[in-house]
Amino acid sequence: QVQLVQSGAEVKTPGASVKVSCKASGHTFSIYGFSWLRQAPGQGLEWMGWTSSFNANANYAQKFQGRVTMTTDSSTNTVSMELRSLRSDDTAVYYCASSVSAWDFFNPWGQGTLVIVSS
């Protein structure tokens, strides 16, 4: 069974960048892809984008294009998401989740990483 373990909580100031990592275990890393999603306080779930662990191709939601980069490292079975030019409304719990393609359901999910953006 695939397990995803994410990095710990982060506190950032506006304008900074944050990088959240997600380590996969229990399956062949390169046959899956990974999506990143987030949930701001009191808000619903929002898909940010997807990256292939096979060829590193990525698809980003239009809202985040130019501000997000998703990468994979097959040597450590880790996928990462960097979000730049942080704003206060980027405060959210960020999740990685396994999905075969960008248009797919998500299973399983990581435990979530709280990112707080505050001056």
Next chain:
Amino acid sequence: EIVMTQSPATLSVSPGERATLSCRASQSVGGNLAWYQHKPGQAPRLLIYVASTRATGVPARFSGSGSGTEFTLTISSLQSEDFALYYCQQYNNWPTFGQGTKVEIK
């Protein structure tokens, strides 16, 4: 963007009773619909995909139905561990989620 609308926002149910949750899509998503259970402080858990297929390990009291724009998640006999938030998600296009239905103890 396909907008997903869930109803009701909150459902109060007694243990052992049936719960019926609805999800509507702003345009047809075919059968590309998933349901998740989300408890505070935990990762969301996939329950149903392709509208009606239970994920591995999901109890048979959970069932999904529907196609096109109207979908339903039914929990046949609520157990204490079932009180949680439930989200629907379409993946016929860029993934979008409903706002969730909170199932609470009556």
